[in-house]
Amino acid sequence: MTDLRLRAATSADLDTVLAFWRTAAEGTSISDDREGVERLVTRDPEALILAERDGELVGTVIAGFDGWRCHLYRLAVHPGRRRQGIGSALLTAAEDRFVRLGGGRADAMVLVRNETGQHAWRAAGYTPEEHWRRWVKPLTH
Secondary structure, eight states, rough: OOEEEEEEEEEEGHHHHHHHHHHHSOOTTTOOSSSHHHHHHHHTTSSEEEEETTTTEEEEEEEOSSSSSSEEEEEOOOGGTTSSSSSHHHHHHHHHHHHHHHOEEOOOOOOTTTTTHHHHHHTTTOOOTTTTTOOOOOOOO
């Protein structure tokens, strides 16, 4: 097995990333389309971090920083490659990015039903804040 390679995603990666999320990231959501992810990569070229091994996409994380807060999204590892340190390597890269940018605290959104994900976040030193509730409103264009 070759070493893990981490790199920022490019526009050329986006179809592969979207297909990967359908398998490895609990499906996709309303903003997980090519146009939306393309906007992310254009606006913040280092935000979408990919993990590759043997030329295959094996993990992703979005490390979004708005200049004030650090947000983690789409930490996903291929189901057949879990428990090999890929998620930890992605989180370290994301956290290092946040520190370089001046961030002070990272947060992650994790589905309540995603017990595997919750275990991974706890193992990485994250704790849930049960007193917060996420409020959403789909926007129309």
